[in-house]
Amino acid sequence: MTLAAADTIAGLAKGLAVLESFDTERQRLNATQAAERAGLTRAAARRHLLTLAHLGYLETDGSHFWLSARVLRLAGAYLASSRLPRVIQPALNRLASQTQDVYSAAVLDGDEVVIVARSAGLAPVNPLLAYGRHLGARLPAHATSTGRVLLAALPREQLAAWLRGRELRRITAHTVTAPRAFRALLAQVAEQDYCVATDEHELGVHAVAVPLRTRDGRTVAALNVVLAPGRLSDAQLAADILPRLRAAAGEIRQLL
Known part of the structure; x- marks a missing residue:
């Protein structure tokens, strides 16, 4: 699907890119690693990580972040619908x-x-x-x-x-x-x-x-x-x- 620039929410796209940075090879990421995998600056990646943690999609020890069970809401909704x-x-x-x-x-x-x-x-x-x-x-x-x-x-x-x-x-x-x-x-x-x-x-x-x-x-x-x-x-x-x-x-x- 092609989307016009005026209809694009860049922040949402970047947040999802950070969320998708986690996989079986990299289950725990810090801001620098997430930035590299998502193609963002470290500062931007850190803000997205903190926001996702605040929303409950990530857990953190203050340095590293990892996916929380809340992420399964997205997969569960797909499988159910x-x-x-x-x-x-x-x-x-x-x-x-x-x-x-x-x-x-x-x-x-x-x-x-x-x-x-x-x-x-x-x-x-x-x-x-x-x-x-x-x-x-x-x-x-x-x-x-x-x-x-x-x-x-x-x-x-x-x-x-x-x-x-x-x-x-x-x-x-x-x-x-x-x-x-x-x-x-x-x-x-x-x-x-x-x-x-x-x-x-x-x-x-x-x-x-x-x-x-x-x-x-x-x-x-x-x-x-x-x-x-x-x-x-x-x-x-x-x-x-x-x-x-x-x-x-x-x-x-x-x-x-």
């Missing part, structure tokens, strides 16, 4: 009860994907689940099965804009980072209408994703399953994994 997670959730639960694997759905947000629904409490505890399985987890789009499905579904102009000047971060030795190779990979994903990502975001993690489309054909999310090593073979992919995902995506499509 957005139709997409509510429509997808029953299908994820049903899939997990059938296979004991972990299923999730993600949407594209800039250079990341965000988990908006996941099968909760049905699959056994698995050490692989450090791979961002919780609601709201953000994962790099270029190195994940869901991200590649969503990028491959973008119109040509939007994909070109997303790729333009972007450096694809190497996360493991298997991450595809060369621009030409990545474009070819997305073309393959678009043609086959699914994506398999192995060891690219986290070693030992194998994920398969398919697009979730509305009845008019728009891709609005991606559905994926995470499998343990040894669970993914060409035969299993063709005979069981893909048919199960595509059947669920077809059911969900009728509701979107």
Whole structure:
């Protein structure tokens, strides 16, 4: 969405940038660190940090700041009011009860994907689940099965804009980072209408994703399953994994 300068509240944008500076890598920030991450002066970052703490969105020890539980009001409001997670959730639960694997759905947000629904409490505890399985987890789009499905579904102009000047971060030795190779990979994903990502975001993690489309054909999310090593073979992919995902995506499509 393009917004005229006269309609923009710069202070709000800066405050949100400071709030978004906190993530799993940087859970506690001081004013200098927040300024660097949000692209502000230290003085401006400090004012925003203090204001957010006053409003209850941050906690502080006087030097460092960290997110408070109040931030969950924002995420909770999305999950409670957005139709997409509510429509997808029953299908994820049903899939997990059938296979004991972990299923999730993600949407594209800039250079990341965000988990908006996941099968909760049905699959056994698995050490692989450090791979961002919780609601709201953000994962790099270029190195994940869901991200590649969503990028491959973008119109040509939007994909070109997303790729333009972007450096694809190497996360493991298997991450595809060369621009030409990545474009070819997305073309393959678009043609086959699914994506398999192995060891690219986290070693030992194998994920398969398919697009979730509305009845008019728009891709609005991606559905994926995470499998343990040894669970993914060409035969299993063709005979069981893909048919199960595509059947669920077809059911969900009728509701979107």
